[in-house]
Amino acid sequence: MPTVCLVGEPGSELRYELLSRETARDALSTYDRTSPFENSIAVETVSLGAAVSLLNDLNWYLVRFVDEAFVKDPSVSEDEWLSRELATEVRNDDVRPEETDRLLKVYGVEDGELLEPMYLARSDDAPLPEYDLHDVEETVRVRVTEAEFEG
Secondary structure, eight states: OOEEEEEEOTTSOHHHHHHTSHHHHHHHTTSOOBOSSTTEEEEEOSSHHHHHHHHHHTHHHHHHHEEEEEEEOTTTOSSOEEEHHHHHHHHTTSSOGGGSSSEEEEEEEETTEEEEEEEEEOOSSSOOOOOOSSOOSEEEEEEOOHHHHHO
């Protein structure tokens, strides 16, 4: 099942901001919520289309309170997330799932908090470079669009 993860902006309390507002609370009420990272909310949806639709329904709140929105779809990758933009492109059949793995935004994770990202590109023969902005035990890889990678 695809998972949507919203990571709050620094200085905001994402759970409070979303659940204290009726429209967002109603949109999230049918889901079991978890917090895989500091200041985050994640929910499982039934499909990639449902994940993108949920993000679209919450757009007003995402613009104001969310720093990052990710989607993990096991049919695309078991261990890497998709950015909201890339998930939308896959859902709309603008890009095939097997074409999503080249460009990455890699976060270090320390004490449950996502640290500043590093942009990496896979090449056919070379291993993926290591995250080296901080000394961390864990990283989170997010596949991104070319526009996100360049911007």
